[in-house]
Amino acid sequence: MKNAFILLLSCFTLSASAQTVVKQDATIKQMVDEVSNKNIEAIVRKLVSFKTRHTLSDTTSKTEGIGAARNWIKAEYERYATASNGRLKVQFDAFVQPQGRRLSKNTPMKNVLAILKGTDTADHRVYIVSGHYDSRATKAMDSTSFAPGAVDDASGTAVSMELARVMAKRSFPATIIFMAVVGEEQGLYGSTNVAKRAKAEGWQVDAMLNNDIVGNTYGMETGLKDNRSIRVFSDGIPTAATEKEIAALKSLGGENDSQSRQLARYAKEIGERYVEQLDVKLIYRTDRYLRGGDHLPFLEQGFTAVRFTEMNENFDRQHQDVRKENGVDYGDLPDFADYDYTQKIARMNLSILANLALAPGQPQNVGVITSDLTNKTKLKWDAPKGKAPAGYYVLMRETISPYWEKKFYVTDTNATIGYSKDNYLFAVQSVDAAGHESLPVYPKPVR
Numbered sequence: 001m002k003n004a005f006i007l008l009l010s011c012f013t014l015s016a017s018a019q020t021v022v023k024q025d026a027t028i029k030q031m032v033d034e035v036s037n038k039n040i041e042a043i044v045r046k047l048v049s050f051k052t053r054h055t056l057s058d059t060t061s062k063t064e065g066i067g068a069a070r071n072w073i074k075a076e077y078e079r080y081a082t083a084s085n086g087r088l089k090v091q092f093d094a095f096v097q098p099q100g101r102r103l104s105k106n107t108p109m110k111n112v113l114a115i116l117k118g119t120d121t122a123d124h125r126v127y128i129v130s131g132h133y134d135s136r137a138t139k140a141m142d143s144t145s146f147a148p149g150a151v152d153d154a155s156g157t158a159v160s161m162e163l164a165r166v167m168a169k170r171s172f173p174a175t176i177i178f179m180a181v182v183g184e185e186q187g188l189y190g191s192t193n194v195a196k197r198a199k200a201e202g203w204q205v206d207a208m209l210n211n212d213i214v215g216n217t218y219g220m221e222t223g224l225k226d227n228r229s230i231r232v233f234s235d236g237i238p239t240a241a242t243e244k245e246i247a248a249l250k251s252l253g254g255e256n257d258s259q260s261r262q263l264a265r266y267a268k269e270i271g272e273r274y275v276e277q278l279d280v281k282l283i284y285r286t287d288r289y290l291r292g293g294d295h296l297p298f299l300e301q302g303f304t305a306v307r308f309t310e311m312n313e314n315f316d317r318q319h320q321d322v323r324k325e326n327g328v329d330y331g332d333l334p335d336f337a338d339y340d341y342t343q344k345i346a347r348m349n350l351s352i353l354a355n356l357a358l359a360p361g362q363p364q365n366v367g368v369i370t371s372d373l374t375n376k377t378k379l380k381w382d383a384p385k386g387k388a389p390a391g392y393y394v395l396m397r398e399t400i401s402p403y404w405e406k407k408f409y410v411t412d413t414n415a416t417i418g419y420s421k422d423n424y425l426f427a428v429q430s431v432d433a434a435g436h437e438s439l440p441v442y443p444k445p446v447r
């Protein structure tokens, strides 16, 4: 009986998946395939070789400390830039962080940014992929002990770097920034500086992907091994929501439809479209208990941002002096990282960034018309700047569903859908002739 049951189940799975058409773009697939576990491992081991990348560590040595690490990252980006026809520009984003709780003195800091300029001059969209290159030992202020930080977060830094190597050879209408930031462990200082700068300089950051702790597949205590799953953390109620916006959520719902949650759903759809044996798990919270990350400063400035982190964490490895105690290995050493897994996560990031940067911009001023009492749903929006979309998908799902369930294709900038806005959730995304989709936009009520 048991076998018969399993057979039935697998038949069901087959027929269900046969209805899903997976359409991959050959160029994106080619780039995905070029992401190399060997390169990722080499980057992680090189970063570990600097002994410590603590934000307050030495900046004068050529071989040890945060100074040597950032110089090496910058030189690597510059090496990748030679294949970009001058389009990949590398810079230090330098600032002085005033003394603080985890900063004993005013400290000059440098993020490393590699900016791949978009080819469409009318299109000002920016997409960011980020990891933090600083590391720490047990004590937050210990700037001299060995702090390998292989998984936290040389793995995320390696994602940014390997993607820059692969993507610099191609061109995209929108701009992509490959970021390695400092000061995360002392208080998200590096990412805060870039987020504030982006706001002050009017960058149109449509999505920021933060990769922090994406290289371990073994869960402490539970013994669970998982090399398929990746968590994506996103805020529900937008971190930067105004009182008025919160009041609207209280009366009409939509607390599960922030722009960051749209990005999380998009990550699942696109990541699983291009990467085999990958489960993107949406976690409906901004970050884990007691922890924060570099997506938070971007959320605070009103940008769309998510955090990717491995499914099961090993807390014996993170923020630990390297040592052996009672037969247990402590410390974030490169031998404990799973480079095939980080390759998978890097490939997922690449597919998301490439699909976004090749797609038209997201529709603007998306509204659901509320002036009539009707059992249909009327939506309207404006075309994005830059490349004109071939059309738009109106997405629909039940209010209790986590993922979009139906897609309606339209070529106009308005649509009337035969399902009630009171009973379903909607969003609109742009799409080009090749099928690259923009992020979906949840409508605001308009009259």
Ligand SMILES: [Zn+2]
Pocket: 132, 152, 153, 184, 212, 213
């Ligand atoms: Zn980290």
